[in-house]
Amino acid sequence: xxxxxxxxxxxxxxxxxxxxxxxxxxxxxxxxxxxxxxxxxxxxxxxxxxxxxxxxxxxxxxxxxxxxxxxxxxxxxxxxxxxxxxxxxxxxxxxxxxxxxxxxxxxxxxxxxxxxxxxxxxxxxxxxxxxxxxxxxxxxxxxxxxxxxxxxxxxxxxxxxxxxxxxxxxxxxxxxxxxxxxxxxxxxxxxxxxxxxxxxxxxxxxxxxxxxxxxxxxxxxxxxxxxxxxxxxxxxxxxxxxxxxxxxxxxxxxxxxxxxxxxxxxxxxxxxxxxxxxxxxxxxxxxxxxxxxxxxxxxxxxxxxxxxxxxxxxxxxxxxxxxxxxxxxxxxxxxxxxxxxxxxxxxxxxxxxxxxxxxxxxxxxxxxxxxxxxxxxxxxxxxxxxxxxxxxxxxxxxxxxxxxxxxxxxxxxxxxxxxxxxxxxxxxxxxxxxxxxxxxxxxxxxxxxxxxxxxxxxxxxxxxxx
Amino acid sequence: xxxxxxxxxxxxxxxxxxxxxxxxxxxxxxxxxxxxxxxxxxxxxxxxxxxxxxxxxxxxxxxxxxxxxxxxxxxxxxxxxxxxxxxxxxxxxxxxxxxxxxxxxxxxxxxxxxxxxxxxxxxxxxxxxxxxxxxxxxxxxxxxxxxxxxxxxxxxxxxxxxxxxxxxxxxxxxxxxxxxxxxxxxxxxxxxxxxxxxxxxxxxxxxxxxxxxxxxxxxxxxxxxxxxxxxxxxxxxxxxxxxxxxxxxxxxxxxxxxxxxxxxxxxxxxxxxxxxxxxxxxxxxxxxxxxxxxxxxxxxxxxxxxxxxxxxxxxxxxxxxxxxxxxxxxxxxxxxxxxxxxxxxxxxxxxxxxxxxxxxxxxxxxxxxxxxxxxxxxxxxxxxxxxxxxxxxxxxxxxxxxxxxxxxxxxxxxxxxxxxxxxxxxxxxxxxxxxxxxxxxxxxxxxxxxxxxxxxxxxxxxxxxxxxxxxxxxxxxxxxxxxxxxxxx
Numbered sequence: 001x002x003x004x005x006x007x008x009x010x011x012x013x014x015x016x017x018x019x020x021x022x023x024x025x026x027x028x029x030x031x032x033x034x035x036x037x038x039x040x041x042x043x044x045x046x047x048x049x050x051x052x053x054x055x056x057x058x059x060x061x062x063x064x065x066x067x068x069x070x071x072x073x074x075x076x077x078x079x080x081x082x083x084x085x086x087x088x089x090x091x092x093x094x095x096x097x098x099x100x101x102x103x104x105x106x107x108x109x110x111x112x113x114x115x116x117x118x119x120x121x122x123x124x125x126x127x128x129x130x131x132x133x134x135x136x137x138x139x140x141x142x143x144x145x146x147x148x149x150x151x152x153x154x155x156x157x158x159x160x161x162x163x164x165x166x167x168x169x170x171x172x173x174x175x176x177x178x179x180x181x182x183x184x185x186x187x188x189x190x191x192x193x194x195x196x197x198x199x200x201x202x203x204x205x206x207x208x209x210x211x212x213x214x215x216x217x218x219x220x221x222x223x224x225x226x227x228x229x230x231x232x233x234x235x236x237x238x239x240x241x242x243x244x245x246x247x248x249x250x251x252x253x254x255x256x257x258x259x260x261x262x263x264x265x266x267x268x269x270x271x272x273x274x275x276x277x278x279x280x281x282x283x284x285x286x287x288x289x290x291x292x293x294x295x296x297x298x299x300x301x302x303x304x305x306x307x308x309x310x311x312x313x314x315x316x317x318x319x320x321x322x323x324x325x326x327x328x329x330x331x332x333x334x335x336x337x338x339x340x341x342x343x344x345x346x347x348x349x350x351x352x353x354x355x356x357x358x359x360x361x362x363x364x365x366x367x368x369x370x371x372x373x374x375x376x377x378x379x380x381x382x383x384x385x386x387x388x389x390x391x392x393x394x395x396x397x398x399x400x401x402x403x404x405x406x407x408x409x410x411x412x413x414x415x416x417x418x419x420x421x422x423x424x425x426x427x428x429x430x431x432x433x434x435x436x437x438x439x440x441x442x443x444x445x446x447x448x449x450x451x452x453x454x455x456x457x458x459x460x461x462x463x464x465x466x
Numbered sequence: 467x468x469x470x471x472x473x474x475x476x477x478x479x480x481x482x483x484x485x486x487x488x489x490x491x492x493x494x495x496x497x498x499x500x501x502x503x504x505x506x507x508x509x510x511x512x513x514x515x516x517x518x519x520x521x522x523x524x525x526x527x528x529x530x531x532x533x534x535x536x537x538x539x540x541x542x543x544x545x546x547x548x549x550x551x552x553x554x555x556x557x558x559x560x561x562x563x564x565x566x567x568x569x570x571x572x573x574x575x576x577x578x579x580x581x582x583x584x585x586x587x588x589x590x591x592x593x594x595x596x597x598x599x600x601x602x603x604x605x606x607x608x609x610x611x612x613x614x615x616x617x618x619x620x621x622x623x624x625x626x627x628x629x630x631x632x633x634x635x636x637x638x639x640x641x642x643x644x645x646x647x648x649x650x651x652x653x654x655x656x657x658x659x660x661x662x663x664x665x666x667x668x669x670x671x672x673x674x675x676x677x678x679x680x681x682x683x684x685x686x687x688x689x690x691x692x693x694x695x696x697x698x699x700x701x702x703x704x705x706x707x708x709x710x711x712x713x714x715x716x717x718x719x720x721x722x723x724x725x726x727x728x729x730x731x732x733x734x735x736x737x738x739x740x741x742x743x744x745x746x747x748x749x750x751x752x753x754x755x756x757x758x759x760x761x762x763x764x765x766x767x768x769x770x771x772x773x774x775x776x777x778x779x780x781x782x783x784x785x786x787x788x789x790x791x792x793x794x795x796x797x798x799x800x801x802x803x804x805x806x807x808x809x810x811x812x813x814x815x816x817x818x819x820x821x822x823x824x825x826x827x828x829x830x831x832x833x834x835x836x837x838x839x840x841x842x843x844x845x846x847x848x849x850x851x852x853x854x855x856x857x858x859x860x861x862x863x864x865x866x867x868x869x870x871x872x873x874x875x876x877x878x879x880x881x882x883x884x885x886x887x888x889x890x891x892x893x894x895x896x897x898x899x900x901x902x903x904x905x906x907x908x909x910x911x912x913x914x915x916x917x918x919x920x921x922x923x924x925x926x927x928x929x930x931x932x933x934x935x936x937x938x939x940x941x942x943x944x945x946x947x948x949x950x951x952x953x954x955x
Contacts, residue, residue: 228693234689235693236693308671309627309668309671309672311631312672312675313671315631316678319675319679326686
């Protein structure tokens with residue numbers, strides 16, 4: 001009885017910690033009068049869901065099919081409420097559910113309860129957790145379904161089937177990873193029945209949903225170029241691994257390696273997930289789970305070890321705590337300072353009053369332009385998947401860097417660009433490195449550009465076509 | 467020798483070193499060219515309370531990355547006057563090295579006389595003595611590192627354990643050179659294993675914790691640089707031409723001159739003795755430091771002058787072991803008095819081969835400071851140019867122009883976070899060597915240069931060949947030439 005009560009108290013404490021952590025970025029952004037949610041992808045999803053709630057599956061702004069998944073259908077239910085800030089509750093609830101189910105899964109695998117608590121706490125403090133549940137996306141929902149599926153799967157409960165189906169129609173990369181993991185588990189455990197009962201319906205649902213929805217991205221963005229900047233949050237990755245989790249995890253791996261026969265499936269699945277993580281976000285989400293486990297093994301080892309110098313033990317554990325908190329704080333700060341901010345919103349509100357035209361800005365602002373100003377963006381982050389992306393990108397680059405008025409004007413006319421949105425970040429390295437570079441020189445010195453709006457480093461220019 | 471006598475002699479050595487350094491340093495009010503970066507940081511701390519991480523002048527505007535403890539330390543003593551504090555404090559820290567060397571030598575040799583000789587050597591290593599006007603963070607780093615090393619050697623005692631932790635933290639907050647200590651200590655652990663010597667659990671724990679702390683702290687500070695430069699951050703993004711020139715002009719004779727023949731000879735003998743004859747843990751630690759610094763120098767991971775300073779100090783420490791061996795040998799002979807004469811002889815040779823060169827080099831270094839004509843040119847720049855004007859000068863003159871003239875420069879000796887450092891260096895060098903005006907103007911326009919500063923002090927050019935009145939006004943015409951650039955392409 002005491003043990004059960006203790007477990008409940010631990011779980012409540014974990015949940016409360018996660019809740020407080022998730023509320024921090026929302027609270028700070030609210031106090032700064034910035035929109036509560038960050039990231040272009042979220043605003044694209046909102047726009048797609050709004051269209052979906054009206055039965056529109058085509059993105060007329062970019063002339064391509066909307067990205068559609070179960071997540072967008074769920075999100076479209078929220079569109080009936082005018083206040084999108086209600087999504088905070090949705091997001092946080094998803095986060096708490098994911099934490100609870102991870103805790104339950106770890107309880108099944110790990111004998112030592114302290115390991116379960118430390119792993120769960122590390123997960124709650126990890127940048128991936130904050131990313132998933134402060135910037136809702138298909139990954140957020142798919143991860144929750146996936147964790148519920150995993151828990152029911154290891155309990156050999158057939159209620160796992162609908163959850164894997166839900167994963168399959170929410171995010172293809174998460175589904176693919178789950179499928180590979182249960183296939184490898186099948187080869188390890190040999191339980192054919194539960195494997196087939198889960199795999200077959202979900203694969204069918206995956207292909208069926210993809211067949212019925214042109215916008216369901218079945219195999220897109222599965223393999224992106226691996227790079228440090230996309231992998232570690234310490235180097236600026238939006239959806240990445242904390243570098244010191246990786247470091248602690250590697251140490252934990254060395255400790256587990258001595259007993260590799262006992263943990264064979266864990267190590268095999270770790271390899272699969274690690275390879276996946278190099279190429280896509282779903283892999284990094286799952287790799288994060290493993291890193292939390294291995295990091296907790298390292299921390300637990302350090303706590304239990306007989307130290308020759310107790311002072312060093314205390315300092316080492318304090319250092320680890322500082323590192324973990326620091327990583328979290330850095331990432332939360334990154335989220336708090338991400339676009340869109342109120343200054344950008346003001347500029348976009350100004351553009352919203354204008355007739356619908358094409359706005360040229362940095363690609364990363366594309367979704368904000370489309371959502372907040374209802375204007376067409378010349379390029380956005382999803383343009384990468386378009387066939388003519390490289391042509392458009394080349395045009396964009398030539399417009400930004402050319403100092404030849406004729407060339408620039410010709411390109412602007414061909415692209416039907418009417419407005420230019422220029423931010424301080426674009427002038428400070430996002431596009432230009434020096435004053436008066438390329439387009440910056442032309443807009444300041446040519447009568448063919450009229451500055452319509454300017455505030456706190458953000459400018460809106462109109463291209464005047466004579 | 468009695469303890470009181472040894473302490474007294476140590477104090478004499480310390481004061482001798484300190485006063486020698488300070489008196490020579492105070493022969494000029496100026497500092498070496500690279501010291502002006504530190505001076506700006508100290509003055510900014512005095513004015514704003516913070517160092518100048520966001521520098522509007524260097525490279526026309528950039529961010530610096532560095533641990534600021536040293537600058538805060540000197541700024542703390544600014545009640546003496548910034549200039550005076552900047553002269554006294556680094557020389558005081560450098561002089562205190564003699565105490566650290568004495569303690570380590572005594573721990574190795576258990577002989578006060580030999581330890582005093584080592585401490586005397588450490589005070590007058592030419593390459594280290596010549597830093598009197600450098601206002602260098604290494605004056606603190608070297609001292610803290612030596613003390614940390616000493617305390618780690620005595621880690622079995624609780625007080626020294628705490629002191630070692632304290633000094634390691636100070637070192638971490640002082641400079642990225644804490645990596646030198648980590649490299650040495652990790653090599654020490656490896657050497658112990660290889661030589662089948664007992665690896666102390668306390669030492670292992672402390673060394674691993676220190677490694678972790680240094681890695682994390684430097685990761686936090688230099689993360690942005692790693693992101694921009696990748697692995698090149700280890701070489702501080704220094705242009706290849708500068709890196710490859712590190713060893714270009716040097717030869718063995720010069721190296722011996724900079725270090726001193728006595729520490730080299732006795733240090734090498736100690737290395738041989740420790741590796742092949744008697745294996746002593748305390749000497750192994752010093753040897754590990756020596757070997758790791760040598761390796762890092764070979765990989766050009768540490769600046770040559772700095773590496774040589776550390777190497778020479780390690781050689782001095784190692785030489786105390788050799789001197790003790792020889793001293794003990796002489797004492798066992800039928801003429802035990804010869805042991806004292808041996809020590810006297812060693813000191814005499816050191817004085818002739820190191821102390822005198824130290825003073826020579828230090829006095830020569832007084833010429834390696836901005837001259838009166840340069841200061842006059844700086845004053846002219848400050849009074850006659852716009853606050854946003856950009857001055858192109860040699861790499862070595864960048865900090866001086868930022869400090870005295872308060873003007874933007876195109877290049878200086880800090881290349882971290884500068885994305886086009888290689889190109890920039892080549893462009894600046896070519897501006898002084900080109901004969902074609904068009905090419906030169908193109909490069910000047912690229913960096914928005916308003917004034918071209920030519921002192922002739924650095925580089926081999928005697929004059930600039932393309933500065934005709936069409937594009938260049940000779941705005942300041944003395945031994946220093948300053949041209950106003952009024953052409954663009």
